[in-house]
Amino acid sequence: MKNTLSDLLSARYGKNPVALDFELNSTLETLLSHKSIRHYLDKPLPDGALELMIAAAQSAASSSNLQLWSVVAVTDYERKQRLSALSSNQSQITQAPLFLVWLADVSRLDSIMTSDNLDPQGLYQLDLFLIAIIDAA
Ligand SMILES: Cc1cc2nc3c(=O)[nH]c(=O)nc-3n(C[C@H](O)[C@H](O)[C@H](O)COP(=O)(O)O)c2cc1C
Known part of the structure; x- marks a missing residue:
């Protein structure tokens, strides 16, 4: 129904x-x-699913549209085990066929500014740090 x-x-x-x-x-x-779902099927995602999810994530609001985040897609079992251990042994991290690690990341903007001969020091202040975390979240 x-x-x-x-x-x-x-x-x-x-x-x-x-x-x-x-x-x-x-x-x-x-x-x-x-x-929240914490149980996953033991089979890889279909082709294109990761790209589709990232496109959906990139469509979220982003402070000044700076997109101060990156995401790392992890499928390797041993690597997922190490990440699970770092996260209080949450078993769903190892079980999931794909685990996405979301990063607050100002490095891309740093590279752009540096290549434009701009001083990136202003990126390493509390407000940009918070914005990066909120963008990633
Ligand atoms: C900042 C944040 C961190 C979270 N961390 C975890 C986590 O490490 N492991 C987990 O299983 N769920 C995590 N959650 C999910 C929450 O536990 C979950 O959303 C909350 O218990 C409410 O349940 P619901 O999502 O089913 O409504 C997190 C949620 C947020 C917003």
Whole structure:
């Protein structure tokens, strides 16, 4: 059965906390249905899935559109094991066929500024550090 707005709100809050003069749309449905998944099928992703996910991520808001993040795609089992150990042994990291490591990363902007003979020192201040973390998140 298809979810209604009332179903989704009730599932999250135990009861529907808002007046119902609103229509469910796909954006609301995606957000209200969100839950973390920590079990994965043991098979590689289809071709193009990684690129599609990165395109979706790159479409997110980015402070001044600086895109101060990078992502590293990890499929190697031993490497995933080491990353799992660094993350309090979260087993889903090893189990997932693909693990994405999201980095707050000002190095690309540093390279651009340096190649344009601009001083990149301003990148290494608290506000840019925070922006990079928020962009990555
Ligand atoms: C900044 C941040 C860090 C998180 N770190 C982890 C994590 O290390 N491992 C994990 O399994 N989930 C992690 N989560 C997911 C949260 O545990 C999860 O979103 C929260 O418990 C609510 O559950 P839900 O996503 O199913 O609604 C993280 C979420 C955020 C926003």
